[in-house]
Amino acid sequence: MLFELERVSATRGRRDVLREVSLSLPEGSSCIAGDSGSGKSTLLRLLNRLADPTAGTIAYRGRALGTLDVLELRREVALVPQLPALLAGTVAENVAFGPSLIGREVEVGPALELAGLAADFAGREAERLSVGEQQRVMLARALALEPQVLLLDEPTSALDERARDRVEETLVDLRRRLGLSIVLVTHDLAQAERLADRIVRLDAGRVVGAGGEGPEVRRAPARTQ
Amino acid sequence: MSAASDVTFAQVAATLGLVGVAVLVSLWQRMRLEGDIAVAVARSFLQLTAVGFVIALVFEGDSLVLVVALIAVMALFGAFTARRRAPSVPKAFLPLLIALGLAGTATLVLLVVLGVFSPEPRYLVPLGGMVIGNSMTAAAVALNRLGDEVTASRREIEATLALGATATQAARPIVRRSLRSGVIPLIDSTKTTGVIFFPGIMVGLLVAGAEPLDAVRLQLIILYMLLGSVSIASVTAVVLAQRNFFTPAQQLLEPIVSGEED
Numbered sequence: 001m002l003f004e005l006e007r008v009s010a011t012r013g014r015r016d017v018l019r020e021v022s023l024s025l026p027e028g029s030s031c032i033a034g035d036s037g038s039g040k041s042t043l044l045r046l047l048n049r050l051a052d053p054t055a056g057t058i059a060y061r062g063r064a065l066g067t068l069d070v071l072e073l074r075r076e077v078a079l080v081p082q083l084p085a086l087l088a089g090t091v092a093e094n095v096a097f098g099p100s101l102i103g104r105e106v107e108v109g110p111a112l113e114l115a116g117l118a119a120d121f122a123g124r125e126a127e128r129l130s131v132g133e134q135q136r137v138m139l140a141r142a143l144a145l146e147p148q149v150l151l152l153d154e155p156t157s158a159l160d161e162r163a164r165d166r167v168e169e170t171l172v173d174l175r176r177r178l179g180l181s182i183v184l185v186t187h188d189l190a191q192a193e194r195l196a197d198r199i200v201r202l203d204a205g206r207v208v209g210a211g212g213e214g215p216e217v218r219r220a221p222a223r224t225q
Numbered sequence: 226m227s228a229a230s231d232v233t234f235a236q237v238a239a240t241l242g243l244v245g246v247a248v249l250v251s252l253w254q255r256m257r258l259e260g261d262i263a264v265a266v267a268r269s270f271l272q273l274t275a276v277g278f279v280i281a282l283v284f285e286g287d288s289l290v291l292v293v294a295l296i297a298v299m300a301l302f303g304a305f306t307a308r309r310r311a312p313s314v315p316k317a318f319l320p321l322l323i324a325l326g327l328a329g330t331a332t333l334v335l336l337v338v339l340g341v342f343s344p345e346p347r348y349l350v351p352l353g354g355m356v357i358g359n360s361m362t363a364a365a366v367a368l369n370r371l372g373d374e375v376t377a378s379r380r381e382i383e384a385t386l387a388l389g390a391t392a393t394q395a396a397r398p399i400v401r402r403s404l405r406s407g408v409i410p411l412i413d414s415t416k417t418t419g420v421i422f423f424p425g426i427m428v429g430l431l432v433a434g435a436e437p438l439d440a441v442r443l444q445l446i447i448l449y450m451l452l453g454s455v456s457i458a459s460v461t462a463v464v465l466a467q468r469n470f471f472t473p474a475q476q477l478l479e480p481i482v483s484g485e486e487d
Contacts, residue, residue, distance in 0.1 A: 013479065049474055050383055070474050075389040085384035087398070098388035138384070145388065 001062070002027045002149065002181050003047055008056030010042050017042045019205040020056065029175055029182045031196030033189050038202040040185045041082065044151050047183065048077045075102070078147035082154040084134035091129070091137050092122040098145045106144045114178075115140035116170040132163040139170070149181045150174070156191070164191075171195060241266070283346050292346050296333075296353040300325040303357050307365035307462075313372030315478065320465035321364055328360040328458035329353055332450055341446060352450070359411065359451045360458030367407025367459040368466055374399035375470050375477075382477055392471035400463055407459035408452075415448050424448070 003025040010018040017039045034040045045051045046058060049070050058065045060077065075098070086094050092108045099106040109119035115136045121129075126137060135155060142150060152171070156164040172195070174180055186192050192199045201209040244266055251258040283291045304321035311317050333349055333356065342348040375382065378399055385395040418424055419441075423431075426447050430440035470478055 048387060049476065050387060051476060052472075052474065071389045071391065074387055079387040081380065081384050081387065083380060085380040087381070087385070097385075098390075101388070101390055101394060141388065 001025070002030070002060070003183070004059045005043075005046075006057045006059075008043075008046065008053045008058060010039070010046060010051065010053045012042055012051075017205050018046075018053070021202075021205070021207055022056075023200050023207055023210055025183060025200070026198060027181050028197045029184070029195060030198045030200065031184045031186060031192035032200050032202060033186055033192040034202035035187055037204070039205040040187075040202050041153050043202070044079065044153050044183065044185050047151055048074050048079045050079065075145045076147055077149040077151060078142035078145050079151040080135075080138050080142050080153065080155060082157060084131060084138050084158075086126040086134055086137060086141075089126060090122065091117075091124050091126050091140075094126050094137055095122070095140050095144045098141060108140075108144075111140045111144040112137075114143050114170075114174060116166060131158045132160075132167075135159065135167070136170075139167075143174070143178075147180070149183065152182065152184045154186055155184070157187075168195060280350055283350055287346060289344065289346070289349075292349045292353070295350060296329050296357065297326070299354060299357040300329055303361035307361045307368065310365040311368035311372055311466075313376060314368050314466050315469040317368055317462075317466055317469070320462045320469070321361075321368070323465060324364050324458045324462035325357055325360050327461050328454040329356050331457055332356045332454040335453070336450060352447075355447065355451065356454040360454050363407040363411060363455040364458045364462040366410065367403045367463050370406040371399065371403040371463055371466060374402055375467075379477060386475055386477065390475075392468065392475045392477075395475075395477075396467045396470070400467055403463050404459050407463070408456055411451060411455050415452060418444075418448065 001024050005021055005023050007020045007022055008018055009016065009020055021039075021043065032040045032043055042051065046053055047060075047065075049065055052066075060068065060073070065073065078098075087097060091112070095108045095111050096106050108122045112119055112121055117133065117136045117140060121133070121137070126134065129137065135158065139152075139155070155171070156167050159167060168191070171182065171184075175182055182195075184192070184195055189199075189201075198211050199209075200207060200211075244262065247262055248259050250256070251262060279295065283295055300322060303325045304318055307321045307325075308317045333353055336342050336352065337344045337349075342352065375396075382395045382399070386392070414422075414424075424444055424447070427440045427444040430443060431437065472478060
């Protein structure tokens with residue numbers, strides 16, 4: 001099992017955001033779906049320890065998250081946030097940043113191409129790109145770490161329909177080519193059905209449906225090209 | 226008035242006439258600052274007179290232990306004051322106290338070792354006061370900026386942490402910007418000194434009857450000394466305080482980001 005959560009509760013600020021959530025996310029492609037305020041982004045942040053739960057336990061591939069080296073965990077389980085947050089500098093500098101932290105050099109061109117950007121984006125200033133392009137650089141930046149798991153927080157929320165379709169194609173392609181496990185957070189149940197093998201639905205911090213078991217959730221195969 | 230060293234209380238009282246002008250302006254423009262002006266005048270009189278007696282005692286005692294004690298007290302009050310100016314920085318007091326203590330100690334020791342001043346209370350007490358005062362202002366500005374930067378850059382910091390960066394690595398850009406904020410005002414005033422304004426030490430010496438070039442040399446020593454001490458204080462305060470925004474698990478505290486709170 002990729003992730004197992006047992007009676008996990010979490011707060012943000014002083015607000016209870018997750019309440020005794022228990023669920024399993026298998027290897028492959030999973031989706032956490034829910035409306036705004038359902039706790040889905042907070043749940044994603046718990047999976048690579050950008051935050052810790054106030055109660056309960058989380059295991060990653062059978063090992064308790066708290067026992068793992070947090071920096072290694074974040075390189076292995078890479079999170080791409082909802083909104084782009086790039087460093088000042090070129091696209092290449094942004095893509096190379098993560099690997100450089102552990103003294104590793106990276107080929108920027110292939111990482112960009114994996115994320116659906118042409119290699120000649122490398123020299124462009126990150127701040128001057130469109131939001132959609134920045135979001136792809138965020139994805140390339142995470143892929144440059146050569147992670148085993150990608151955590152994606154609403155990766156298409158800032159994009160128009162055409163750009164969204166391209167990102168979805170990229171994600172399907174990534175999974176096929178790299179064998180990555182993906183945990184995707186979205187408010188769009190249709191997107192969840194297009195992309196995920198397993199869907200967990202959250203509402204007000206509680207699981208209201210999972211896999212094919214929930215009353216409001218259908219099990220959906222990942223879309224193939 | 227012939228020489229500054231002969232200033233009497235009557236002469237000080239006479240300058241209250243200028244304070245009276247400030248009060249009249251406040252009344253005329255309905256600024257409602259008369260009370261604040263009165264408090265400021267009374268407090269400055271009492272505080273400076275009290276510190277004058279304390280310094281006189283330290284000079285008479287001629288003991289370096291008293292000098293160290295006085296500078297320690299100044300650093301303590303400086304850290305309290307600066308902490309209030311950076312309310313968004315968690316647990317800022319200790320970093321500030323260490324910063325002011327280190328800036329004061331390192332600067333004075335260096336001045337003595339380089340032979341600029343002899344290790345006597347007459348030099349070390351006033352210089353220590355200047356170093357602590359300027360360091361306090363710079364460290365407070367730098368920490369205030371640090372708090373604002375962390376608030377404004379939460380998304381960037383967390384995105385960097387998510388790539389496996391340590392808290393120190395994730396905070397590096399904002400630490401750099403905060404340090405610049407702390408040191409730039411003194412650099413700017415050093416650049417313009419003698420052109421746009423005359424610094425206080427030089428004015429005091431000239432009024433007291435010193436030769437102009439003697440006054441200039443002493444003023445330059447003070448300015449260069451302050452550049453060093455302000456840098457030490459800012460970098461110490463910011464580097465120590467930035468850690469307080471993070472947990473040992475390299476998590477940014479209070480990670481509330483507008484629009485991403487679910």
